[in-house]
Amino acid sequence: MNIDVIVIGGGPAGMFAAITAAGRGQRVVLLEANNRLGKKLLITGKGRCNVTNNCTAQEVMQNIPRNGRFLYSALENCPPQFVMDFFEKRNCPLKTERGNRVFPVTDKAQSILDCLKSEMQRLHIKVITARVQEILTENGSVTGVRTQNGTFSANNVILATGGVSYPATGSTGDGYRMAQSLGHTLVEPEGSLVPLETAGDVCQSMQGLSLRNVGVKLLDGKGKLLYKDFGELLFTHFGVSGPTVLSASAHLKGDSCKLQLDLKPALDEGKLNERILRDMATYKNRAMENALTDLLPRSMIPAVLKMASIPAELQANSLTKQQRRALLELLKCFPVDVVGKRPVAEAIITSGGIKVSEINPKTMESKTVSGLYFAGEIIDCDAYTGGFNLQIAWATGYAAGMAVNL
Numbered sequence: 038m039n040i041d042v043i044v045i046g047g048g049p050a051g052m053f054a055a056i057t058a059a060g061r062g063q064r065v066v067l068l069e070a071n072n073r074l075g076k077k078l079l080i081t082g083k084g085r086c087n088v089t090n091n092c093t094a095q096e097v098m099q100n101i102p103r104n105g106r107f108l109y110s111a112l113e114n115c116p117p118q119f120v121m122d123f124f125e126k127r128n129c130p131l132k133t134e135r136g137n138r139v140f141p142v143t144d145k146a147q148s149i150l151d152c153l154k155s156e157m158q159r160l161h162i163k164v165i166t167a168r169v170q171e172i173l174t175e176n177g178s179v180t181g182v183r184t185q186n187g188t189f190s191a192n193n194v195i196l197a198t199g200g201v202s203y204p205a206t207g208s209t210g211d212g213y214r215m216a217q218s219l220g221h222t223l224v225e226p227e228g229s230l231v232p233l234e235t236a237g238d239v240c241q242s243m244q245g246l247s248l249r250n251v252g253v254k255l256l257d258g259k260g261k262l263l264y265k266d267f268g269e270l271l272f273t274h275f276g277v278s279g280p281t282v283l284s285a286s287a288h289l290k291g292d293s294c295k296l297q298l299d300l301k302p303a304l305d306e307g308k309l310n311e312r313i314l315r316d317m318a319t320y321k322n323r324a325m326e327n328a329l330t331d332l333l334p335r336s337m338i339p340a341v342l343k344m345a346s347i348p349a350e351l352q353a354n355s356l357t358k359q360q361r362r363a364l365l366e367l368l369k370c371f372p373v374d375v376v377g378k379r380p381v382a383e384a385i386i387t388s389g390g391i392k393v394s395e396i397n398p399k400t401m402e403s404k405t406v407s408g409l410y411f412a413g414e415i416i417d418c419d420a421y422t423g424g425f426n427l428q429i430a431w432a433t434g435y436a437a438g439m440a441v442n443l
Contacts, residue, residue: 040064040189042191063193105418170183252299258294276376324349
């Protein structure tokens with residue numbers, strides 16, 4: 038086979054890179070270790086695929102806590118609108134939901150994958166199931182790859198093998214090893230956008246409870262604010278999860294961090310105090326465990342009363358001013374002690390990867406090896422939830438695909 042470009046990895050970044058290169062007339066072969074493309078893409082956005090975020094390139098960068106500036110050129114050339122136009126022009130209509138999150142109208146990630154596969158077919162991109170063992174070079178330039186099925190020759194290789202999160206989808210860290218063997222530096226990978234484990238049993242006692250509108254602050258061991266957010270949170274058997282927690286995890290430093298939850302962000306202390314007084318008057322003859330049902334989800338009441346040192350059986354009309362104050366403070370600042378992240382295998386994305394200072398930000402080409410390009414999660418860049426990580430995949434894939442064999 039005469040091949041101009043070999044793409045290693047059939048995820049979103051790899052497929053978009055292959056399509057971009059082939060659209061420029063390059064002869065492209067895509068090598069994928071799995072027996073099908075886009076395994077991880079199919080589980081993104083809970084199977085709905087949060088394609089991108091309907092915002093500007095600048096706003097995308099503001100949602101990338103690690104190495105956002107490195108992506109300036111890639112995002113300017115392939116902003117969210119470019120990505121949205123790509124799919125909509127190919128009979129895959131999209132819709133924008135809360136937080137500017139973009140999904141296919143079908144609510145199925147399969148629609149996005151089918152669109153990419155159809156375009157690859159149209160551009161005659163050859164897809165081969167093979168695990169790459171080594172990228173071959175000569176005199177500092179790429180000459181091809183070696184797989185368990187034999188050797189493929191090409192002067193350009195785009196490495197888009199992902200990170201190490203969700204290893205069942207094929208993200209096994211192979212790309213890291215290949216890049217390191219060619220002299221690249223690996224920033225130690227760890228989970229990002231990952232649930233958090235908490236101390237004690239307070240969160241565990243509320244397992245399954247989802248809060249929709251909650252203020253979340255992440256503080257380090259010295260009380261310094263690391264991150265704040267507003268939105269959804271889920272209590273689990275190990276601690277906490279949900280979009281606000283996943284984004285907060287990108288800022289976790291060390292293990293001695295604390296979350297502070299504002300359970301009533303729409304009410305300031307004065308209004309919340311009035312609300313509590315009103316409820317206590319309405320349910321004055323009830324026990325406290327039954328007097329808070331208008332204020333809190335029922336499964337949360339025992340935990341709140343315990344933390345505020347208020348007996349569950351205490352009658353509402355017997356609540357002291359000090360107890361009411363303790364309740365108010367707890368509702369505005371509910372503390373959760375974080376002991377660490379869940380394992381990287383449970384993370385949505387990987388933080389860490391190939392050091393960005395060793396990659397040309399305009400072309401995604403290696404500064405170490407001529408003809409070697411990077412795309413997607415293998416690069417040391419990661420973002421918050423909301424479609425931003427897939428936007429990084431599209432933008433870096435596009436940059437690599439546009440640059441190969443120039």
